[in-house]
Amino acid sequence: MTGALWELFFKGVWITVQLMVYSAALAAVVAFGIGLARTSRLWIVRFLSGVYVEFFRGTSALVLMFWLFFALPLLGWQLAGMWAGTLALGLSYGAYGSEVVRGAVQAVAPAQREAAIALSFTPWQRLRKVILPQAVPEMLPPFNNLLIELLKGTALASLLSIGELTFQAKLARLSTGQSAQVYGIILVLYFVIAFVVTRIMRLLERRAKASIGRAPERSGWFSRRLPIGGQGPQVITAPGGKP
Amino acid sequence: MNNWSWEYVGDILPDLLQGLWITVQATLYGSLVAFALGLVWALLLRSPSRWVTWPVSVVVEFVRNTPLLVQLFFLFFVLPGWGLAFPALATGVIGLGLHYSTYTAEVYRAGIDGVPEGQWEAATALSLPRRRTWTSVILPQAFRRVVPALGNYVIAMFKDTPMLAAITVAEMLFRANSIGATTFDYMEPITVVGVLFVVISYPTSLLLRALERRLVR
Numbered sequence: 001m002t003g004a005l006w007e008l009f010f011k012g013v014w015i016t017v018q019l020m021v022y023s024a025a026l027a028a029v030v031a032f033g034i035g036l037a038r039t040s041r042l043w044i045v046r047f048l049s050g051v052y053v054e055f056f057r058g059t060s061a062l063v064l065m066f067w068l069f070f071a072l073p074l075l076g077w078q079l080a081g082m083w084a085g086t087l088a089l090g091l092s093y094g095a096y097g098s099e100v101v102r103g104a105v106q107a108v109a110p111a112q113r114e115a116a117i118a119l120s121f122t123p124w125q126r127l128r129k130v131i132l133p134q135a136v137p138e139m140l141p142p143f144n145n146l147l148i149e150l151l152k153g154t155a156l157a158s159l160l161s162i163g164e165l166t167f168q169a170k171l172a173r174l175s176t177g178q179s180a181q182v183y184g185i186i187l188v189l190y191f192v193i194a195f196v197v198t199r200i201m202r203l204l205e206r207r208a209k210a211s212i213g214r215a216p217e218r219s220g221w222f223s224r225r226l227p228i229g230g231q232g233p234q235v236i237t238a239p240g241g242k243p
Numbered sequence: 244m245n246n247w248s249w250e251y252v253g254d255i256l257p258d259l260l261q262g263l264w265i266t267v268q269a270t271l272y273g274s275l276v277a278f279a280l281g282l283v284w285a286l287l288l289r290s291p292s293r294w295v296t297w298p299v300s301v302v303v304e305f306v307r308n309t310p311l312l313v314q315l316f317f318l319f320f321v322l323p324g325w326g327l328a329f330p331a332l333a334t335g336v337i338g339l340g341l342h343y344s345t346y347t348a349e350v351y352r353a354g355i356d357g358v359p360e361g362q363w364e365a366a367t368a369l370s371l372p373r374r375r376t377w378t379s380v381i382l383p384q385a386f387r388r389v390v391p392a393l394g395n396y397v398i399a400m401f402k403d404t405p406m407l408a409a410i411t412v413a414e415m416l417f418r419a420n421s422i423g424a425t426t427f428d429y430m431e432p433i434t435v436v437g438v439l440f441v442v443i444s445y446p447t448s449l450l451l452r453a454l455e456r457r458l459v460r
Contacts, residue, residue: 058441060402071430155310160365166313179320187309
């Protein structure tokens with residue numbers, strides 16, 4: 001392993017992080033937009049946002065990425081690889097995230113909503129001052145999981161020849177022929193990024209929970225302890241997808 | 244501007260459906276590996292000795308937090324170097340199964356934790372041996388709870404199989420891609436593949452939700 005190879009890897013890490021940040025930003029916008037739309041009073045809004053969620057959770061992120069990159073140009077738009085990757089990841093992980101948003105919003109105690117109505121808040125004030133401040137801290141642990149899934153999803157973009165970590169690994173393997181070392185190092189680098197992301201998210205969670213006067217869940221260095229007691233497996237999975 | 248051609252779709256559909264069969268096989272075999280290995284992880288993680296739980300949890304967290312695609316590349320390029328030459332599909336099944344076993348381990352753990360404490364105590368009171376306690380009391384009750392969640396991971400795995408195209412398994416995306424490369428028309432093949440995924444995974448997830456309502460109360 002020479003210095004030049006390490007330079008290649010770190011360039012890859014940088015592009016991977018960029019791709020993750022861009023698609024996470026898009027996914028967050030989609031998640032809040034679609035998640036709140038699914039709690040709408042109008043059935044047509046609920047229906048259309050439901051169709052969105054089921055479609056994007058139903059298909060494969062990689063197929064979506066290929067479609068955006070190879071099929072869309074035939075309709076007249078040629079997307080750069082980075083854009084296709086960001087769009088595919090943001091749109092599909094946004095669909096998973098919207099379920100998190102919907103669940104957390106619906107889990108806010110009904111009395112809180114009623115109290116806000118009694119204070120004659122407008123719907124927008126109700127959302128901004130009462131619902132979201134209580135729902136957001138609940139969303140952070142599942143968002144952490146999704147962010148790790150998204151990080152792993154960025155590896156798919158290597159198949160569109162974006163120069164992110166997995167793609168650089170392919171180059172390094174071709175030039176050195178040392179598959180085990182190259183892919184071993186890449187796996188460790190992904191793990192390190194995931195570890196850092198998880199630490200940051202737990203810090204945010206602790207802050208957010210403290211700001212509404214709740215204690216964060218206890219967690220170890222590696223795995224988060226599951227809630228114990230007769231809650232069963234439905235706690236950790238959303239229907240039809242990863243947690 | 245490309246015009247959608249149903250005739251072209253008709254021409255490529257048989258090939259794509261053959262790819263679907265490979266996709267389904269990879270999902271089923273991968274699930275079997277994931278179900279079995281996940282249970283092994285889950286049981287090892289309950290060991291009283293930290294010398295067992297620590298290494299296992301590090302391995303599980305490592306596999307879970309790194310991309311499946313890179314793991315597939317690792318297996319595909321490294322196993323032959325160790326003298327283990329498998330066909331591409333088998334490598335893909337090992338990769339999928341190993342990756343998803345780290346998720347199913349969590350499902351089993353939740354399922355086992357969900358068995359009421361009293362069941363353990365009752366088994367102790369009947370002085371059942373440890374092995375019997377697991378096989379006749381705990382696991383049968385845990386399995387009922389984990390079926391829907393395991394099913395969710397089968398769907399998730401199904402949606403991850405296109406990654407196997409990258410290690411030359413001739414599944415749906417691989418075929419769509421090679422059709423596109425010869426005809427210079429990717430629109431129909433890739434769209435059909437995407438639609439086939441929705442057509443299969445959505446009804447399956449509806450089915451699982453119904454099952455969940457029935458099994459987990």
